[in-house]
Amino acid sequence: MEADVLVIGCGPAGLQAAIHASRKKASVLVAGKAASSGAYGARIENYLGVPSRPGEEILADGRAQAESFGARFLDMNVMSASALDGRFVFGMEDGSEVSAKAVVLATGIARRLLGIPGEKALTGKGVSYCAVCDCNFYKGRRVAVVGNDSEAAASARLMTSYASETHWVRWEDAADEGLASKALEAGAVPHAGRPKAIEGDGKVERLVLEDGAEIQVDGVFIELGARSSADLAMDLGIMPEIDDTVKAGQDCSTEVPGVFACGDVTGRPWQVAKAVGQGCVAGMSAADFARRLE
Ligand SMILES: Cc1cc2nc3c(=O)[nH]c(=O)nc-3n(C[C@H](O)[C@H](O)[C@H](O)COP(=O)(O)OP(=O)(O)OC[C@H]3O[C@@H](n4cnc5c(N)ncnc54)[C@H](O)[C@@H]3O)c2cc1C
Numbered sequence: 203m204e205a206d207v208l209v210i211g212c213g214p215a216g217l218q219a220a221i222h223a224s225r226k227k228a229s230v231l232v233a234g235k236a237a238s239s240g241a242y243g244a245r246i247e248n249y250l251g252v253p254s255r256p257g258e259e260i261l262a263d264g265r266a267q268a269e270s271f272g273a274r275f276l277d278m279n280v281m282s283a284s285a286l287d288g289r290f291v292f293g294m295e296d297g298s299e300v301s302a303k304a305v306v307l308a309t310g311i312a313r314r315l316l317g318i319p320g321e322k323a324l325t326g327k328g329v330s331y332c333a334v335c336d337c338n339f340y341k342g343r344r345v346a347v348v349g350n351d352s353e354a355a356a357s358a359r360l361m362t363s364y365a366s367e368t369h370w371v372r373w374e375d376a377a378d379e380g381l382a383s384k385a386l387e388a389g390a391v392p393h394a395g396r397p398k399a400i401e402g403d404g405k406v407e408r409l410v411l412e413d414g415a416e417i418q419v420d421g422v423f424i425e426l427g428a429r430s431s432a433d434l435a436m437d438l439g440i441m442p443e444i445d446d447t448v449k450a451g452q453d454c455s456t457e458v459p460g461v462f463a464c465g466d467v468t469g470r471p472w473q474v475a476k477a478v479g480q481g482c483v484a485g486m487s488a489a490d491f492a493r494r495l496e
Pocket residue numbers: 210211212213214215216233234235236237238239240241242243244245246247248249278279280281308309310311330331332335336431434464465466467471472473474475477
């Protein structure tokens with residue numbers, strides 16, 4: 203199969219890229235699975251004009267919108283990528299190949315899990331991976347932020363403005379000293395130790411540490427940083443950043459001509475609004491790049 207632009211990822215960034223590239227009359231293929239988007243299963247309440255709406259509804263409408271402009275969807279993952287004779291060639295999950303003049307990486311991130319009992323079962327029921335996204339749900343409630351580094355410190359500080367109690371659980375001092383001091387000065391209660399389990403009957407009720415200590419909370423924010431699907435970027439000749447994100451310029455171009463990146467894969471903030479904004483830019487840039495090759 204051939205296209206001017208292959209968009210890898212059908213989350214908010216990829217869908218917006220597909221809409222804008224199609225509107226510029228590029229032929230567009232979109233690969234990926236909606237259910238793997240960070241927005242799927244989330245309730246989005248801070249995106250302009252959308253006071254509160256399930257992410258899967260936003261994604262379904264976005265896909266229909268992209269299809270109405272001519273984008274075609276392949277509900278499968280891209281397994282490999284290479285550059286060949288001025289085109290990019292991709293190996294797909296079903297064994298087929300896609301060739302495109304330009305590519306948009308909109309592959310999002312995979313959040314790092316703690317991997318402890320209760321974490322999976324209580325995700326969305328008090329376990330969250332994004333303080334910026336979910337802080338508002340915890341106004342006046344008790345929360346624990348788990349993580350050693352600066353992201354965790356910043357999240358702990360943020361949560362002190364919302365929660366009645368903020369506990370910061372860490373087992374290493376890896377955060378920037380200034381950020382850590384600000385979190386503690388703002389009232390975050392420090393705990394030294396590794397989490398052992400998250401417990402509760404249908405919702406988070408407590409975080410248990412390895413030393414047996416129990417912290418009674420309504421929410422647990424796991425802030426361990428994230429990994430993106432940087433392997434594909436490397437296949438294309440891009441060296442990912444140390445945190446596995448891909449550096450993108452103002453026009454969303456990467457270090458490899460014809461490869462553009464947008465959304466969570468380019469780094470924080472992990473927000474729909476930023477993903478959509480960059481998706482618009484990446485889609486237009488990719489369509490322009492493909493047209494210049496004609
Ligand atoms: C629980 C939760 C709550 C959230 N709440 C909010 C909120 O309230 N407000 C807000 O603004 N943001 C929120 N977010 C963050 C928001 O969902 C993300 O910032 C947004 O989805 C990023 O969009 P994206 O398109 O960059 O990545 P994603 O939406 O994660 O999409 C990535 C896409 O890439 C695809 N993909 C990955 N690898 C491949 C591959 N090899 N081949 C093909 N496809 C691939 C995936 O299938 C997926 O379709 C929340 C996130 C979570 C997890």
